[in-house]
Amino acid sequence: MALDPGIVPEGRRTFMQEVIAATPGGDPHLELCLQCGTCGGSCPSGPDMDHTPRQLFAMIAAGMREDVLKSNTPWFCVSCYYCVVRCPQEIHITDIMYTLKRMAIEEGYYRESSAAEAPDFSETFIDFVEHYGRSFELGLATRYHLKHHPLGMLKMAGMGLNMLIKGRMDLKPTRIEHLDQLQAILQKAKELEGKD
Amino acid sequence: MQHKPQEKPRIGVYICHCGTNIAGTVDVEEVARWAGELEGVVVARDYKFMCSSLGQDLIENDIKEKKLNRIVVAACSPLMHEKTFRGACQKAGLNPYFFEMANIREHDAWATDDKTAATFKAKALVEGAVNRVKFHMPLEPIPVDINPNTLVVGGGIAGITAALELANAGYHVYLVERSPSIGGHMAQLDKTFPTLDCSACILTPKMVDVGQHENITLLAYSEVEAVEGYLGNFTITVRKKARHVNEDLCTGCGICIEKCPRKVIDTEFEAGLGYRKVIYRPFPQAVPKYPVIDTENCTFFQRGKCRACQIFCPTKAIDFDQEDELITFQVGNIIIATGYDLFDARRIPQYGYGRLANVFTSLEFERMVNAAGPTGGRIVLRDGVTEPRSVAIIHCVGSRDKNYHEYCSKICCMYSLKFAHLVRERLPDAEVYNFYIDIRAPGKGYEEFYHRVLHEGAHLIRGRVAEVTDAAREPGEEGKLIVQVEDTLIGKQRRIPVDMVILSAGIEARKDSKEVAQLFKMGCDFDGFFVERHPKLDPVATMTEGVFIAGCAQGPKDIPDTVAQGAAAAARVAGLIHQGTVLMEPVRAYIHEDLCSGCRICNNLCPYNAIVFHEDRQKSEVITALCQGCGTCVAACPSGVISGAHFTNDQIFAQIEGVLWDVRAKATAPS
Amino acid sequence: MPNRYAYYPGCSLEKNARAYHISTLYVAEKLGVALEEVPDWNCCGATEYFAIAALPAYALVARNLALAQGMDWNGGQRHLVAPCSACFLNLSKTDHYMADSPQLAAQVNEALAAGGLHYDPGAVFVHHLLDVIVDDVGYEKVQEMVTKPLFGLRVAPYYGCLVTRPDYKHIHNEPEHPFCLDDLLAALGATVIDYPVKTACCGGHMTQISEDTALELIRRLLKAAADYRADAIVALCPMCQLNLDGYQAQVNKHFGTDYHIPILYFTQVMGLAFGATPEEIGIGKEFVDARPVLNKIQEKPPEEGKKRRKKRRDKQALPMPELLRTHTGRK
């Protein structure tokens, strides 16, 4: 019988139970993994991952917390959902990848992975959303690339310029009208999640 | 009508621990203590294993010593042990129907981990049983004569085996087969694992035996339309579909087939890989040998022209006016052996079947390697000419997958290994890749066969294939089918270019299995397979007396297991026939004639036609020998004057009251 | 067809995918699909917010659902349509998971309450624009509007990931090899290639995180289209369009290839067939210029007459099984 993470006291949960508990929205079925490799075979970025999703799940089952959270695998997930629809055990793989990203950020392990910049991209993106209610491509690109690829910036600049010329990028972010309302909602959500 | 129990009840209650099965969740001692205080209970005990002979002795001794006249055992399901405990009562001289069983295992202990709730429910079930047993009446089992004829439905290897076993034992068999010939899937196979005997070589002699056996009436191209009656006395109606060929005149020469100008794709016997004529015999060794006209595709039936077969038939056997025939006969027992359907591989689009020409199903491949098949046994691509230089065999297609079938189809690993061997045998230079999750080779000589295939040089790659595609990424992939998979033993994604892909599709229940189950009043599980009476101890009987199952209709299995089940079902039937008479549960309906208003409502409702109406007296009566105790009339009678023996209103209401004891307690308790 | 849809354009359609926005409005008007923008909608968080925090990410999306629920529906069923695949997924996923998990629904609503909002799971039916066109409008109505059929134009139907997968509401029922866009494009008169990678991934945000990974994914899509001699790839997601279009030059540089395959939104292609001028539907905003291939459109269907001749079966060839189509549409 699957252990319901809800009834295992927090301090005594296995790593797998923790991952399951931190994945909202229906039962992610992680404990059912057959190790068949369908996910690893389907994953478009599989060849560039430190571990295939399947391996990662075996590592989770083995309680290899550090190795899992240091792996670049979750950060290379492109959210294509191929593995999800193909997994014979109906495991919510993509959602679990998101959970692992969150755990890796929280515990700081991501810095040691080969995708150490990825969280920064997400965070920069979110920063704009939280401040304006909408995303802001120009700001995102400049801020993120200046920080991580100052040289690559030049390469990107061409594309950015083109975007501006084609009228596909704005110079200023758009702000929603009731930004305060959105911010109150997000603030409350953070509180509820204990991430204040 | 309220009947008072006739004698003062002296009840013995026995609570079984069933090891820890029950005692692990239910506080059995407390239930026993509590039961001891119920009205009418003389003794209440708990015991480790009530079904053991010591447990039964306990009941027998108590009956004798304590003059018990009613017994309640709270243990497992009555399906398991009701018979056992009734036997104990009988041995001690008590009518076995003065016994009642409360199921505190399946219905209670196994249903929850909550000990308090389980103990509470056990008490409710026990009080229900105690209340009910007070109203029990002594009953005598009803003897039923067994008609020695048997109906076998489905002429695959399971049905063939069962029919021959019974026929050889001297009993008559009606074998009803839906398609024009018997043989089933086995007739389509080339060689059979693990010994690689030629399927046709071992099957056709048996088919011929069936065709010629004096004890077998073969009704091919026929279907069972109606089933009436019960164990020992079934009345069967079969629709014999019109072949449009007069069987008395046809010599099976096959000239009609030769002369027929129209060809269609044969999606049945050739699994879609070949063509057949519109007047056809599924395969040359078909039994019976008579051809049949596929009227949907026949030029004459569709457009009124052609008649080629009729013109050329030397014996004038073609009969365009032939009509379906309804045949009725009596049998005592029924064996259902309707087999399986192959999983439709097109349902998994990422494997490309239906889109990519050189992806084949396993049955297509069986036909391809078969010397009598469309390619004469040559392994070729869809163009019919090119030999593949590399072949991928994908296991578990549609099996072990919650999106399709969660169960393991059991046979695909072995036949996939067989394919690997056959490819290497026919095309020694071809590379063969088997993609598997786990190799399942439990069986005599099976693991050894697996080793043999490894030795022959097949590449076994552990990983469930993600997709088969024609989208090449690298020059080496151009023009090939690329099998993309995680090689899980290396932990790397691999893309393996091949010429041919074979999909080892699983086994699924027949599309119409639910209707068939209904027709024969059997159970059918969520997947559509027929349910056996007990998964371990009674694998060929069903919940319906006199109806047995065998072969893949019961669940996926290979030929050896299918044959074993076919023979087992025949043995069970032979046993019943040999007994001649069996004792049936006396659970029958009874009409209190003086109270019957003669409204006749019950008359037509009885599914067994067991109710007669006496015009002279204007009263209905149940013919006990025909009644099956289903209870339909009991529920329907507007005057409430029909009672079902052992299920009387008194008994049921007493039981309900007992089960709801706490409600009553609460209602009457001062608040 | 519902008489009105709440329209959620999403951030991309405001900026880099303006062409998608314009053409969507054009097509919607032609087909009589009434779109009304969700007032003061906010970003859906794309694939980024879920990586940082779960509940805030759901709350962010749910604010849009709540706003849509709060629009004036006259008691009718509420429909919300998003043309961006990522927005569509986030909206439908949040709705689906809130319905599936009462605990999540309660928490999200507690957060929404801080902004005076509330969302009842299931209150709004979330559509992608594609399924509104194929299931609600229907191919026949589309065909009626065609004034300039796209005869001779070879198009690769590109669905990308998120519309047919994971398909929480079982709208498509064809996660791997769908046909509805194929059928739609065929209804416009175009020649639709059997694009083998029609639901493969465009790389998503990998262009920002690991460019090598992303360029390889984009290359695969361009190569398959080129192998099948497609004149254009038809996309239905701003991210797919941007990756295939904006990074095409970089792919060519990186791999030494020479692809010039314009990437159009399906609404642009529909607009063309409905007789729009390129400007009316935002053609010209793409990096790989689409105008040259538009010249390939002919007056007459290609190889007419040839079609009628039934393909003779090759004597030796083995019969081919039929394809199974399982698109169910919204019931």
Ligand SMILES: Cc1cc2nc3c(=O)[nH]c(=O)nc-3n(C[C@H](O)[C@H](O)[C@H](O)COP(=O)(O)OP(=O)(O)OC[C@H]3O[C@@H](n4cnc5c(N)ncnc54)[C@H](O)[C@@H]3O)c2cc1C
């Ligand atoms: C590709 C493939 C390869 C295989 N290779 C091997 C092998 O090498 N070795 C091995 O041991 N096993 C093999 N098997 C398994 C083997 O086919 C089965 O074990 C066996 O055929 C089961 O026999 P059956 O009689 O139960 O069912 P079936 O063969 O399916 O026969 C059922 C019969 O019932 C008839 N029928 C169905 N419904 C009705 C109805 N309502 N009324 C009347 N008639 C009906 C059907 O027409 C059919 O004739 C293979 C299976 C497959 C798919």
Ligand code: SF4
């Ligand atoms: S596809 Fe599913 S079952 Fe198979 S290895 Fe991946 S997660 Fe496990």
Ligand code: SF4
């Ligand atoms: S959803 Fe993520 S993990 Fe799954 S196949 Fe796609 S990229 Fe890989």
